[in-house]
Amino acid sequence: MINSIDFNSIYRSHLYWDRKDTFGLGKIFKDLKAGDILLDPFCGGGTPIVAALQRGARVIASDINPMALFLSRVLISPVALFALKEAFKKVENYTARSILENYSILCPKCGKKIYFNYLKWNNDALKRVPESVYLSCHHCGLNKQVSLSKEEITRQIHLSNIEPKHWFPTDPICGRNRTAAKYFCELFTGRNLTSLSILHNSIEKISSVRCRDILHYVFTGMLFDCSLMQNSLTNPLSSSSGLSGGWLSPGFYIHQASQEKNIWKVFVNRFKGVLRCKIKINSIIDCLRISGSIED
Ligand SMILES: [Zn+2]
Numbered sequence: 102m103i104n105s106i107d108f109n110s111i112y113r114s115h116l117y118w119d120r121k122d123t124f125g126l127g128k129i130f131k132d133l134k135a136g137d138i139l140l141d142p143f144c145g146g147g148t149p150i151v152a153a154l155q156r157g158a159r160v161i162a163s164d165i166n167p168m169a170l171f172l173s174r175v176l177i178s179p180v181a182l183f184a185l186k187e188a189f190k191k192v193e194n195y196t197a198r199s200i201l202e203n204y205s206i207l208c209p210k211c212g213k214k215i216y217f218n219y220l221k222w223n224n225d226a227l228k229r230v231p232e233s234v235y236l237s238c239h240h241c242g243l244n245k246q247v248s249l250s251k252e253e254i255t256r257q258i259h260l261s262n263i264e265p266k267h268w269f270p271t272d273p274i275c276g277r278n279r280t281a282a283k284y285f286c287e288l289f290t291g292r293n294l295t296s297l298s299i300l301h302n303s304i305e306k307i308s309s310v311r312c313r314d315i316l317h318y319v320f321t322g323m324l325f326d327c328s329l330m331q332n333s334l335t336n337p338l339s340s341s342s343g344l345s346g347g348w349l350s351p352g353f354y355i356h357q358a359s360q361e362k363n364i365w366k367v368f369v370n371r372f373k374g375v376l377r378c379k380i381k382i383n384s385i386i387d388c389l390r391i392s393g394s395i396e397d
Contacts, residue, residue: 114378115322117146117172126152133158147173155385161395168321174391175318179383180311182376188312189372195303197365200296203260204363206234206253211241220257220361221246222290224329231257231361261361262291265298277352288328288353296364297327315375323371329359 112122126149133139135157141149144162150173153160164170204216218235231254237244249257273284280287286294297320304320307313325331330353 110374110377110381111151111176112148114176114375115146115172115318116325117169117322120146121148123148123152123155127155130156130158144173145169147176150177151382151386154389171314172318172321175314176378177382177386177389178311178314178391179386179389180315180379182379182383184309185312185315185376185379188307188309188316191307192300192303192316195306196299200299200365201363203263203292203296204365206236206257208236208238208241208243209247210243211238213238213240215240216363216366218363218366220261222329222359222361223357224355224359225357229258230254231261232358260292263295264291265295267298267302269294269298269301274353280353280355282353282355285353288330288355290329290361293327293361293364297324300364300368315379316372319368319372319375322375323364323367326367326371327362327364329355329361331360331362332356332358 112120112124130139130149130152133153133156137156137158139149139153139158139160141153141160141162142164144150144164146169147162150160150162154177162170162173164173201216205214206217207213208215215236215238218237220234221232223230223232231249233246233248234257235246269286271284271286274280274282274288282288289297301320304313304316307316
């Protein structure tokens, strides 16, 4: 039986559109027996597959979006946890220091160099301006939102506009777009785009396909949190689960008051959440065979 805490770790492991909660689905599927076949023609984020597999059913799943199939396959596949933790460690060794440097700031209380949690921007005017920064200093214990000095505002604007050296997508936005941005990359600050490209580049270097896929699952699940679509009125970094909510509405937008989050901290939080999800998945799906077609 999946309890509500376990349900959270599976359901909130990714922000794919309109995911259904595994706990509720378990009640809907209560009459499903081992050996039954469930057809899920629009599988989306894959939580109904988990609920059906948990009851011993076989599942035929499809979706028009290849991303949905990828996420579903990664979600239900068990993984060796030690290998996954090792893969994370490699990414940490490759990237953590260089990413964190982009979020450095001097603690206003003790003067030591720390890395901020997020910067609050005002996107109201034509020129975006950083308003305040949220800090938690492990040296002196300072843990609050503080305003920025004139010099620090200039420095943060400069850091926020750095350009990626690694690959990043340059696709135009299609579908519902309620911003002046024409490209997806414009939904991110230069700093966050740079940090994400460093992270993506290092994930690509992981040799284990299964671990690499799970890290891509973590990566794609954090993109909303790292974009200017994130509202500064919420603080997903403080979420006890390490996993936050998602899009406020369909389409793309830039919040008037957005947060520029520390990408490394978001990645670590989200990885921890996905790790909890995989621990649960390992415990409820011990034997799995995925076929590419019904004939297999
Ligand atoms: Zn301090």
